[in-house]
Amino acid sequence: MSDPAILVTGAGRRIGLHIAQRLHQDGHTVIAHYRTLTAEIEALAKQGVRILQADFTDSDTIFSFLDQLTTLSTDFRAVIHNASAFAPTDPDPIIAAAQYQHFFAIHMLAPYLINQRLQAHLTGEADNPADIIHITDINADNPTAQFDIYSATKAGLQNLTLSLAKQYAPEIKVNAIAPGPVLFAPQHSDTTRQAMLAETYLREEGGAEPVYLAIKSLLDNPFITGISIPVDGGRRLSKR
Ligand SMILES: NC(=O)c1ccc[n+]([C@@H]2O[C@H](COP(=O)([O-])OP(=O)(O)OC[C@H]3O[C@@H](n4cnc5c(N)ncnc54)[C@H](OP(=O)(O)O)[C@@H]3O)[C@@H](O)[C@H]2O)c1
Numbered sequence: 001m002s003d004p005a006i007l008v009t010g011a012g013r014r015i016g017l018h019i020a021q022r023l024h025q026d027g028h029t030v031i032a033h034y035r036t037l038t039a040e041i042e043a044l045a046k047q048g049v050r051i052l053q054a055d056f057t058d059s060d061t062i063f064s065f066l067d068q069l070t071t072l073s074t075d076f077r078a079v080i081h082n083a084s085a086f087a088p089t090d091p092d093p094i095i096a097a098a099q100y101q102h103f104f105a106i107h108m109l110a111p112y113l114i115n116q117r118l119q120a121h122l123t124g125e126a127d128n129p130a131d132i133i134h135i136t137d138i139n140a141d142n143p144t145a146q147f148d149i150y151s152a153t154k155a156g157l158q159n160l161t162l163s164l165a166k167q168y169a170p171e172i173k174v175n176a177i178a179p180g181p182v183l184f185a186p187q188h189s190d191t192t193r194q195a196m197l198a199e200t201y202l203r204e205e206g207g208a209e210p211v212y213l214a215i216k217s218l219l220d221n222p223f224i225t226g227i228s229i230p231v232d233g234g235r236r237l238s239k240r
Pocket residue numbers: 009010011012013014015016034035036054055056057081082083084085086106135136137138178179180181182183184185
């Protein structure tokens with residue numbers, strides 16, 4: 001029988017991919033969810049990581065994902081909710097309404113339904129409860145105005161962290177990690193990048209590894225639940 005699995009959502013690229021790769025390197029049994037098939041996720045599959053495709057558009061696609069997931073494993077050590085969509089709110093209210101539903105499905109509904117289904121299947125160690133980790137954003141507390149819908153749904157996920165920390169204790173710890181920013185998005189211009197770095201006290205684009213180190217510290221620590229850890233080089237202190 002294999003060890004309890006760690007599910008990572010949105011593991012096809014960038015931070016989610018890095019988290020899945022590092023957990024695998026550290027000897028965990030990983031199930032990597034992806035939406036778009038990438039060479040990197042195929043390479044992970046060749047190394048023995050189980051991969052599962054789903055587009056978290058609505059409750060139907062999420063329930064279908066869960067039905068497939070529980071055929072791969074019924075024993076989980078942790079769930080890392082990393083899948084996310086990122087865009088400014090469209091000025092057209094009809095497009096903004098569709099965006100709201102899209103962001104809600106990925107940032108709030110999918111984590112909620114996945115956590116609810118896996119709660120009974122999450123087992124920790126003798127002296128260390130299981131883990132649910134929500135990857136949020138420093139925008140949950142201090143949003144950039146043009147990203148109001150993105151930020152509001154990330155704030156919803158941050159709030160869900162608190163409810164579930166209460167509900168799922170003492171068997172499961174539930175925490176959030178709030179990056180901001182650690183990897184620039186392709187759409188960030190040079191000017192935007194320089195402005196973000198100017199607001200970041202540690203003056204660097206931190207990269208995906210600091211997010212992984214925060215995950216590892218939560219997995220290893222048996223007495224932390226219901227918190228949000230900013231991984232932001234101090235940007236939340238100066239961000240306008
Ligand atoms: N990068 C940063 O500096 C930063 C800053 C603050 C917060 N964060 C948070 O950190 C996490 C990772 O960031 P990132 O920059 O690596 O994100 P990213 O590049 O936008 O990747 C997001 C992942 O989620 C998947 N995804 C998107 N829409 C989906 C859907 N409808 N159903 C299922 N999966 C979907 C993507 O799949 P596809 O490849 O198919 O699109 C991708 O694998 C996110 O939660 C993000 O909000 C990141």
